[in-house]
Amino acid sequence: MQTGRPLEFDPQLAIDAAMGVFWLRGFEATSLSDLLAAMGLSKSSFYNAFGSKQQLFEACLVRFRRRHVERMGEMLHSAASPLAFVREMLLTNAREAREPGPRRGCLIMNTATEFAGRDAAVAACVEDAARDFAAMFRTAIEMAQEHGEIPRNADAAVLARYLLTTMAGLRTMVKAGLPADELEKVVEVAMSALR
Amino acid sequence: MQTGRPLEFDPQLAIDAAMGVFWLRGFEATSLSDLLAAMGLSKSSFYNAFGSKQQLFEACLVRFRRRHVERMGEMLHSAASPLAFVREMLLTNAREAREPGPRRGCLIMNTATEFAGRDAAVAACVEDAARDFAAMFRTAIEMAQEHGEIPRNADAAVLARYLLTTMAGLRTMVKAGLPADELEKVVEVAMSALR
DNA sequence: GGTTAAATGGACCAAGCGGTCCAAAAATGG
DNA sequence: CCATTTTTGGACCGCTTGGTCCATTTAACC
Numbered sequence: 001m002q003t004g005r006p007l008e009f010d011p012q013l014a015i016d017a018a019m020g021v022f023w024l025r026g027f028e029a030t031s032l033s034d035l036l037a038a039m040g041l042s043k044s045s046f047y048n049a050f051g052s053k054q055q056l057f058e059a060c061l062v063r064f065r066r067r068h069v070e071r072m073g074e075m076l077h078s079a080a081s082p083l084a085f086v087r088e089m090l091l092t093n094a095r096e097a098r099e100p101g102p103r104r105g106c107l108i109m110n111t112a113t114e115f116a117g118r119d120a121a122v123a124a125c126v127e128d129a130a131r132d133f134a135a136m137f138r139t140a141i142e143m144a145q146e147h148g149e150i151p152r153n154a155d156a157a158v159l160a161r162y163l164l165t166t167m168a169g170l171r172t173m174v175k176a177g178l179p180a181d182e183l184e185k186v187v188e189v190a191m192s193a194l195r
Numbered sequence: 196m197q198t199g200r201p202l203e204f205d206p207q208l209a210i211d212a213a214m215g216v217f218w219l220r221g222f223e224a225t226s227l228s229d230l231l232a233a234m235g236l237s238k239s240s241f242y243n244a245f246g247s248k249q250q251l252f253e254a255c256l257v258r259f260r261r262r263h264v265e266r267m268g269e270m271l272h273s274a275a276s277p278l279a280f281v282r283e284m285l286l287t288n289a290r291e292a293r294e295p296g297p298r299r300g301c302l303i304m305n306t307a308t309e310f311a312g313r314d315a316a317v318a319a320c321v322e323d324a325a326r327d328f329a330a331m332f333r334t335a336i337e338m339a340q341e342h343g344e345i346p347r348n349a350d351a352a353v354l355a356r357y358l359l360t361t362m363a364g365l366r367t368m369v370k371a372g373l374p375a376d377e378l379e380k381v382v383e384v385a386m387s388a389l390r
Numbered sequence: 391g392g393t394t395a396a397a398t399g400g401a402c403c404a405a406g407c408g409g410t411c412c413a414a415a416a417a418t419g420g
Numbered sequence: 421c422c423a424t425t426t427t428t429g430g431a432c433c434g435c436t437t438g439g440t441c442c443a444t445t446t447a448a449c450c
Binding site for chain 2: 024025026028029102103104105108109110112113114116117118123126127130155158159161162164165166167168169170171172173175176177178182183185186189190192193
């Protein structure tokens with residue numbers, strides 16, 4: 001079995017580059033040439049390696065999900081307490097409003113609003129990611145309950161979905177132009193629902 | 196001063212039709228022919244009356260905002276109590292998940308995520324609408340405070356923004372595919388932050 | 391019924407879209 | 421250094437995009 005010429009680019013890195021563009025501009029507003037420019041590929045290499053714009057997009061969603069679930073896990077692990085982790089997560093979302101430059105929000109939430117209704121495969125990616133994020137929150141809440149930070153009779157699954165909802169809302173409000181300091185106060189109100 | 200031939204269509208009705216399409220599909224994914232078909236206009240009538248796709252879009256945003264602020268006002272007025280109004284608002288958002296067919300969410304929130312970062316005029320429309328919605332919530336909260344439903348020392352403006360955030364989050368979660376009954380439980384958690 | 395102002399349908403536009411295809415180049419294993 | 425496998429650049433595709441333009445029709449006023 002012959003090997004042939006090896007790939008000249010790193011597919012993972014290319015996906016990362018594409019992810020950045022999709023993240024910033026969404027699916028529809030991103031053109032093929034935008035992608036090619038960002039990835040540094042020719043058209044044929046692109047189609048050879050990724051099939052189509054939408055397939056690449058789905059790959060980006062999967063990669064985004066994996067990476068961010070991982071990052072959440074690390075944050076939970078290194079946080080002062082489970083509840084501190086939750087607060088930190090929400091604050092991180094709110095504080096995007098503080099940064100200069102464009103607000104890109106969360107790729108998954110963006111996709112849910114822009115695209116999930118139109119394509120089943122994409123919708124599945126979004127649902128999977130949402131489930132994963134909620135599961136991370138649920139773990140944190142159960143830990144907090146054992147810690148005594150949250151009442152033990154509370155329904156951890158419902159609280160987890162509540163937190164996910166709040167996260168999504170914060171991201172939307174950032175995009176809608178609310179200032180960071182106001183959103184940080186909103187986070188404190190949101191946290192008060194856990195007690 | 197001569198009058199000339201009168202318009203053959205009702206511009207308001209045409210905007211309503213266009214709004215429906217934008218609401219469902221977003222700005223980028225809506226093509227001119229989609230709009231013309233929905234509005235029942237020829238291309239020249241369209242450009243004559245509305246200037247461009249984006250100008251029409253902005254008109255839709257303005258109209259959407261006016262209509263929904265109005266509707267919120269009516270709901271607040273006819274509600275059993277200010278707090279009941281708030282709960283009803285949130286539940287209305289959550290219950291979109293119960294309806295068959297595509298989920299369109301809220302045109303303003305959709306636009307915030309899809310488009311607000313790229314165009315200043317559109318961003319301004321979104322900010323204005325967000326401010327109006329928040330103001331309605333604020334009125335409701337202040338009424339609830341006088342009613343004794345919410346502690347008087349709470350910051351009504353912050354709570355209002357919290358509610359707006361929750362609304363936006365609920366709409367996103369509906370689009371992400373969470374079932375209605377779970378979202379209704381989330382609403383109850385969210386409401387508990389007001390007490 | 392003529393005059394005027396505006397609406398209308400449809401031809402037309404260049405540019406961009408996502409996607410295909412192929413001949414040439416290149417890197418590996420033998 | 422040859423054979424095999426794969427990548428690569430670029431030509432090419434049909435189609436759609438948002439938008440313009442104009443000759444014609446239409447309605448209202450006097």
